[in-house]
Amino acid sequence: MAFLFALLLSFSAFAQGASETAEVATRGVEPGATEGASADGAAADPAVLDAGEALFKNNCASCHSAGSDVVVGPGLQGVTQRRSTSWLQSWIKNSQALIQSGDAQAVAIYNEYDKQAMPSFAAFSDDEVNSILAFIESGQGVAQAPAAGPPGAEAGENVGTNAIGAVGGYLDIVLVVLIIVLIVLVVVLLLISSLLKNYLNKNNQLDEYDNEIVNQRFDLSKVYKSKAVRTLVVLIFVVVLIDLSIDKVMGIGIQQGYQPTQPIAFSHRLHAGEHQINCNYCHTTVYKSKSASIPSANICMNCHSQIQKESPEIQKIYRAIERNEPIQWVRIHNLPDLAYFNHSQHTQVGNIECQTCHGPIQEMDVVYQYSPLTMGWCIDCHRETPLNTEGNEYYDNLVKLHEASSKGAFTVASNGGTECSKCHY
Structure with a gap:
């Protein structure tokens, strides 16, 4: 029954009723990118694999690897060879409906694992589910062994470095x-x-x-x-x-290096580093809103209702839920009210990685402010960062005008990114 346990945990967290996890995170997935995808033979299509990888990382990688390694739950390597595509689609989209229909395998999973209900992913289309299965089947998400170095080099040693x-x-x-x-x-x-x-x-x-x-x-x-x-x-x-x-x-107003003590000893090194939980899993609005949301206690309990329940730090989450009180996290990154900043504009449109501004967050036990977050720092980034204009007709004429008057790259500044009214209005 090990493969069924893998299915139960592969596309969601453990707890029931956490509505945040049912949202479909599709960063980087263009409309129609998974159209016509199938679990069999889809690995040859790079667009399908890219779409499946984005969906997998934003919805599944918080608890599982695409290989055999255990993260929170078991790895998913080979799951498409053990179950049919139609059964997997039914289970992923609505496991409760499959259980209530009397499906023997679904009922066995539900009973064997303490009747933990898997949240519904009805928002996924068949093509999106197939793209995830294709990505798992392709083996691209499996961590590769370190390349062998020259004689005498240690395993995994970076010879060039x-x-x-x-x-x-x-x-x-x-x-x-x-x-x-x-x-x-x-x-x-x-x-x-x-x-x-x-x-x-x-x-x-x-x-x-x-x-x-x-x-x-x-x-x-x-x-x-x-x-x-x-x-x-x-x-x-x-x-x-x-x-x-x-x-x-x-230096007035600059808090670079600010590292306050949080009410719960949460380690990004453990969660984002060792377990490779995607930032979007906890900060659910980072790709679609002006602000990156602070995770609620319910998101924490998606996993911790099942693991490390006796930990003193996890008990603080239980108490917050029992008292119906929010966890008083201390904010680290603060911009003055006179400055406008939109997370989605940078992460979704600009494809800026979290580490660009927040530093090596996956290595921090206690998060600190990595960048100065000054106006000069932002302007320098706008002057140096090229815009990805390919396939976007909005920029065609602007790029032509820019190339006629300048030999440099078409950057954010070239598109008005250093005008005062962009951030101050």
């Missing part, structure tokens, strides 16, 4: 050697100067003028009392003071 690191190590050695050589040269010159001075003094070959020059002593007080030295010291002090003041003034 090590080579670059080795070159950097050689450069460090060369610099150290040069510094040592310079120090030796200075010491040798001082010794030669001392020997020459002693030789001239012993042989009395110096007249009065030369003797005064050779045997003159360094007077530190003259250097200190020099107007030029004093002026230089005051100038350096003023420059340093101005620089520190400017840094402090320019």
